[in-house]
Structures are given as structure tokens and as C-alpha cells.
Amino acid sequence: MLNSGIRILFEANNLLRLLLGLWVTLRIALISMALSLVLGTLMGILMTGRQAWLKALLKVYLEIVRVIPQLVLVFLVYFGAAKHLALNFSAEGAAIIAFTFWGTAEIGELVRSAIVSLPAHQAESGQALALTPWQLYRYILIPQTVTRLLPSLTSLMTRMIKTTAIVVLVGVVEVIEVGKQIIDANRFQYANGAIWVYGAIFFLYFLLCYPFSKLSQYLEKKVKEGGQR
Numbered sequence: 001m002l003n004s005g006i007r008i009l010f011e012a013n014n015l016l017r018l019l020l021g022l023w024v025t026l027r028i029a030l031i032s033m034a035l036s037l038v039l040g041t042l043m044g045i046l047m048t049g050r051q052a053w054l055k056a057l058l059k060v061y062l063e064i065v066r067v068i069p070q071l072v073l074v075f076l077v078y079f080g081a082a083k084h085l086a087l088n089f090s091a092e093g094a095a096i097i098a099f100t101f102w103g104t105a106e107i108g109e110l111v112r113s114a115i116v117s118l119p120a121h122q123a124e125s126g127q128a129l130a131l132t133p134w135q136l137y138r139y140i141l142i143p144q145t146v147t148r149l150l151p152s153l154t155s156l157m158t159r160m161i162k163t164t165a166i167v168v169l170v171g172v173v174e175v176i177e178v179g180k181q182i183i184d185a186n187r188f189q190y191a192n193g194a195i196w197v198y199g200a201i202f203f204l205y206f207l208l209c210y211p212f213s214k215l216s217q218y219l220e221k222k223v224k225e226g227g228q229r
Contacts, residue, residue: 008193009200014182018197021178022204024092028174029161032096036103037153041131043104044111044145045137058108065105071096071166074221078170099160110152151220158212162205175201 009015042050047058049053065073089097118141126136168177179197184194 001038005190005192005196006115008009008182008186008190008196011103011186014197016051016176017178017182018204020025021173021175022208024172024174025164027169028092028095028099028155028164028172028207032099032103033157033160034218035096035100039104040107041101041111041142043108044115047108047112047144048115062105062109065102070098070102071169073101074167074170085189091167091171093172095164095172099164103156103160106156107153110143110149110156114148115141117148118144151216154212154219158209158216161209161212175204 009018043058047055049055074095075096078089078091081089081094126140131139164174165176167174168180173181179201183194183197190196
């Protein structure tokens, strides 16, 4: 029974299909994270600026993203944009936009908090050197902010990878959808195939997320050690 069940993973190219599905999952997370990092950093900087109306607008955006589940964001982009804005996105494209919308808010708040937590004399020293606001952020504030953000960013990456599982509901053929297809195609030949397929998916997610988790712990430890010196 044990051997007959596990064979489902090695029939035809099932294992390769799972790996390709995992690549779709990782690709969505990586692209979304890269876009979120750029937009979130800009958002965080703007939230520490002097324009009260802009800070209030970004705060509203942040609160909206916090209360809306990621699945709803995906549905809003995929179904809402197509119907009300006459924009047709692929399922994967809609997922990337929705995850970027979420990730930008997360990173924006992280950047804002990190900048605000820096000692005031850092900015004052830059102003005393007649640095422009752009130079102040580029050479003084942002480099120090990055070291504080690294643990949180790796943690967010892990969360984003795991949350991509929801995109199966808009038709993205990622690792879980591939697993479902394999189970459906072999349900008569391998009655207990589901446990092996989903077990393999669990293992693949673990292999993907565990390094980010350990990296986050390592960076957090380094940041704490640096702060104690």
C-alpha cells in the first residue's frame, strides 16, 4: 500500500509538474516582492514627509489594505477591474497586482517605522551638512533603515509565498492546482494518492520557506547584536 501510493509522484512527469507549479508560486511572490519593495520604500519616505494631506491619504490606503483579506484583493483586481475598468488581466497578472498592493502597504509601514525610529541627530547632521532631502534619505536614512528592515522583509517574503496559495481560486495553475489535477487524473489508479501529493506539496513549501525563516532569525539576531554595541 505504501509503495503503491507514493508511485503517483513518479508516474509520467508528475513530480516535474509539481516543481513547475512551485516555480509559478515563487515567481508570483518574487515579482510582487520586488515591486512592493520599490513602491513600499517610496511610500514609507512619503509618510515621513511634511505634506499632511499626502500622509493622510497614504494612511487611509494602509488601513484599507490592513482590513481587506488578500483573497478579496485578488478578486477585486481580477473580476472588478475587468468589469468596471474594462481591463483584462491574466490570472497571474492580477495576482501580482493584488500582492503588490498588499506588499507595498506592509513595506511602506515598515519603512516609515524604521525611519521614525532613527535618532533625530542623524537627520540633523545631514541638514547641517546642507544635504538636500533626497541626499539625506539616500546617504543617511535609507542605508540605516535597510539593516533594520531585513528581518521583517524576509519574514514578509515567507508570508507572501504561503499566501499565494489563494491564487488557485482565480485559475492560476500553481503548485496546489497542479497537485489537484494530478490527484483527479489518478483517483482510480491511486485511491490514496492525495496524501502523497499534498504531502509532497507540504515538503516543497517547507523547502521554499524554511531558508527564508532561518535567514529572518539570523538577521534579527545580527540587528540586535549591532544595536547592543
